Amino acid sequence: MSAEAVAAAVAALRDAHDELAALSIDALTARELVAALDDLETLSCQLPAQSHRMLVRLQTEATAKEMGAKSWRQVLANRWRISTSEAGRRLDEAAVLGPRRSLTGEPLDAVLPCTALAQAHGVINAEHVAVVREAMNKIPPAIDTLTRAQIEVDLVRYAVGLGPKELKDKANRALFLLDQDGPEPDDAERQRRRGVAMGPQGSDKMRPVRGNLTPELAAILEAINAKWAAPGMCNPADEVPCVSGTPTQAQIDNDHRTVAQRQHDALVAVGRSVLESGVLGQHNGLPTSIIIRTTLQDLESRAGVGVTGGGTIVPISDVIRMAAHANHFLAVFDKATGSALDLFRARRVASPAQRIMLIARDGGCTKPGCTVPAYGCQVHHAARDWADDGETNVDELGLACGPDNRMVGPGGWTTQINADHDVEWIPPADLDTGQARVNDYHRPERLRPPDDEPFDEPTVRTVDEELADDVDLHLVPPLDDDEWFDDEWLIEPPDYEPADDEPSDDRPHKPGGPEPNAA
Ligand SMILES: [Zn+2]
Secondary structure, three states: HHHHHHEEEHHHHHHHHHHHOOOOOOOOOOOHHHHHHHHHHHHHHHHHHHHHHHHHHHHHHHOHHHOOOOOOOHHHHHHHHHHHHHHHHHHHHHHHHHEEEEEOOOOEEEOOOOHHHHHHHHOOOHHHHHHHHHHHHHHOOOOOHHHHHHHHHHHHHHHOOOHHHHHHHHHHHHHHHOOOOOOOHHHHHHHHHHHEEEEOOOOOHHHHHHHHOOOOOOOOOOHHHHOOOOEEEEOOOOOEEEOOOOHHOOOOOOOHHOHHHHHHHHHHHHHHHHHHHOOOEEOOOOOOOOEEEHHHHHHOOOOOOOOOOOOOEEEEEHHHOOOOOOOOEEEEEEOOHHHHHOOOOOOOOOOHHHHHHHHHHOEEOOOOOOOHHHHHHEEEEEEHHHHOOOOOOOEEEEEHHHHHHHEEOOOOOEEEEOOOOEEEEOHHHHHOOOOOOOOOOOOOOHHHOOOOOEEEEEEOOHHHHHHHHHHHHHOOOOHHHOOOOOOOOOOOOOOOOOOOOOOOOOOOOOOOOOOOOOO
């Protein structure tokens, strides 16, 4: 099929749409309207089949890197302004419903051939596809290929006559019959399902936590809680909280915390003791520690906020309290650009002071749309690359996460620093849809009113309002296994790559894995 023929077919499809849009539908009876809607529904069920085969083909034709992004998810998200989770869904669907080819180029059936066929004919919709895919993923690995294929055929046959809810019930029944005793609890399955995730920060600055703890971690936490979550221990209400030995009777009697609150405070004590122990060593050229950036105005007014290198917003009262503990960096800036920190070409690697200043200025990866916080970023020569006589000078540096840093180069993204000392990212031609050049995500102070406008008084909430929020919290439905780490919860973890002052290993990975050790 030639490019012209495909372009002409797509154009004809769009022309047909425009023709339809121009027609008056005022004279249609209810029956005629429903018939037209039916046909439109079928067409919208069919169209993804075309996207799937093109997406599959595109991924063999080019790499994400060549398209100017770190992953295919990012290519789709950038190009069509969809979320990365939606991009991931489309790619996953294309992978199981699109046509495949063997290594020798022979055409192969799709992974879910029956579902793909039904979709191409428009007899099942996107919701059916989602239910079938989810059910097929849940089939235990021990089930043979033939049974698996039969289950898919059965599910698609049901889907043609049922809604997604009824189909899901049928699918659950089929899975139950396969595996009446439920899955055997084995270690591999436990390890697969392990995880802890912090949710997004709420307007009250709190972050929820979700997790599935392995018996090992549970045992560790139990032992710690037995000591540090005991009544009277690690109580922030005490003037000098007891962290070792036995609390006094007064400390025990005055401890009015719930068990959950005591366990929270025990975790604070664990974290502090690890940070203060020094065992974590360095991370990106600075001692591993809490780094908080704030403005002089916020600090003086005692009413503002600081932002950690991980992106958490911390009230100034907490910042001041936390500063009493050792090993924290507080970067305070007042619209300063830090020109006193210029090192020019004295050394290629940014000094720790420059890193702190960059964290203060940029707050995180400077590439628009990137949410990787400062802890996950490298120092990037934003104005001119080091190889092109760039200077290690705060005004010419910017923060960028590893994957984005590597996107910069000939044929890829370019960066420059504008008059406001913001790092601007210019996309490669394939991805340039006129999107934002500057990332404001990590700089909440930009969303504030100018200095001379008073801040809004905080609204006082009644107990009823607080309770109403609580009720909402309890109404959150229980999550399926796969939903533990959806995009909203998975705050992009820092990219633990060698800092640019450590030797980097840019050699491509060999498909056979690392070479055997000579020793
Ligand atoms: Zn980034």
